[in-house]
Amino acid sequence: MIVWLNGTxxxxxxxxAALVQQLIPDSxxxxxxxxxxxxxxxxxxLPDTDNFQNWPPWRSLVVETAHRILDYTGGTLVMPMTVLVESYWREISHGLAAYGIPVRHFVLHADQDTLRLRIRDDSVMGPSAFRFSYLTPYTEALQSWLAREAHIIDTSAxxxxxxxxxxxxxxxxx
Structure with a gap:
């Protein structure tokens, strides 16, 4: 099984993800x-892009790598990865399903003010224009498809x- 943690x-x-892994045996x-x-x-x-997810090999290699890891180790993979483009999510989730790998899809959510504070005050990565630039696409994805595709966990509080x-x-x- 895959426990996919999505969100901006x-x-x-x-x-x-690290905490989930500690709570699920053999993960x-x-x-x-x-x-x-x-x-x-x-x-x-490879062709220039602002996000490696735009490269088709990324999506198929994620599927293949997850499949090969699970085939080798069994158990559960916990995958923290932002995917905001619905067609990319479909490609990945259908690819995993073709291998018979169940996916539990979760979206970690926080309100915009909380997200902005967390990004601004991140002591490891520091403030990041790249990370700020994904707040609007995240909101659009949440409103258009993510909310119906995943279990939402509000992490604001x-x-x-x-x-x-x-x-x-x-x-x-x-």
Whole structure:
């Protein structure tokens, strides 16, 4: 199984993923962003883009990598990764389904003011124009398709540990 943690930058996906992994036996965290980093190292470069998710190989390689990891290890993969383009989500989720891999899709959500504060005050990454630039596309995706495709966890007033507990309770209930 895959527990996919979606949501915009600064919402706490990476922190929450590590906590979810600790609560689900035989689970591992797989950050699909690493696949994008591999593709960014191709030389000569792939066509210019502002987001590696726009490269079709990223989407298929995420599916293949997740499948191969699960085939090798079994268990559960916890995947913290922002995907805001519905057609990209469909491509990934259908690819995983073709391998018979169930996906539990969660969106970690926070209101805009909370997100702006978290991004501004991030002591590890610092303020980031890139991360701020995804707030509007996130809101648009949430209103158009994300809210109907995933279980929403509002992190505005809860800790990452509480969010992780809610995710694991939902996974265990199904």
């Amino acid at each position: 930058h600064g919402v706490g996906k990476t922190t929450t 591992r965290v797989f950050d699909a962003e690493k696949v994008g980093e591999v593709l960014m190292d191709v030389y000569p470069e 809860i800790t990452p540990a509480q969010a992780a507990s809610e995710i694991v309770a939902s996974v265990n209930a199904s």
